[in-house]
Amino acid sequence: LERTETEKTTLYTLRPRGVRRKQRNRMTDTSQYAIEVKTVSPTIWVYKDTDGKIKEREQSKEEREEQIVPPRGEYTFRVVAFAKKFQMANFDKTGMQDMTRLLLEIVDGGKASLKGERTTALCSLSISKGSNLGKVYMATTGEGLEPGRPPADPTLMLDKTFSVYAKQDKLDENGDRTKTVLAWDTVEKAGGASPDAEEDADFQH
Secondary structure, X not given: OOOEEOOEEOOEEEOOOOOOEEEOOEEEOOHHHEEXXXXXXXXXXXXXXXXXXXEEEEOOHHHHHHOEOOOOEXXXXXXXXXXXXXXXXXXXXXXXXXXXXXXXXXXXXXXXXXXXXXXXXXXXXXXXXOOHHHHHHHHHHOOOOOOOOOOOOHHHHOOOEEEEEEEEOOOOOOOOOOOEEEEEEEEEEOOOXXXXXXXXXXXXX
C-alpha cells in the first residue's frame, strides 16, 4: 500500500535473511525483521534528553535503517520520540490529514534478542479519547481525555511505556514490503494486552 508524504513516497524492502549486523556494540541476528527505507521525507523527532529537556533532531539514515518490523505478538514499548507533524493522503485519498510517527523501543515481548530494538508506528496527530494516539497517551500518562479538558501535551508520553499487540501488514504482491501495525484497540497500561482487536486500520483515527 503506497502512501504519499509531502509529495514523496516511502518504500520499505526486507533485507535478506541470515545477514548478521552490528547494532549498538553487539551482534544480533534480527535481519529477518529488518526494513530498508529507500526514499523518505526527513523525519524530525521530538524527544527527551538525559537531562529531561525536550529537544528536536532529524532522523539519520543509519537510524532509519536499524529500525525493524517485529513479528506479531504482545509487546511492551517505550515511547522514545514522536515525529513532528507531517501530512499524508487520508485513507480514501480525498484529502490530506495531519500525521505523526511514534518511535518505539521494545522493552518486553517477542524474542529476547529483540529487546532494545526499535520500530515506528504511524498514526494521525489527534489526541482524543477515541483516537489511536489518544489511547497511547492515556495508557502512558494515566490521564483521561474527557471533553472540555485542556489540550493534551504529547511530550508527557516520552520515556513512558505501554502494552499493545503488534501485527505485520501482509507483504505486497512482490513479497518485499512490510511495516509495523499496532492493534490500537489493545493499547493499555504496561502489563498486558489482548490480540482480540487485530482489525484496526492505520487511518482509523
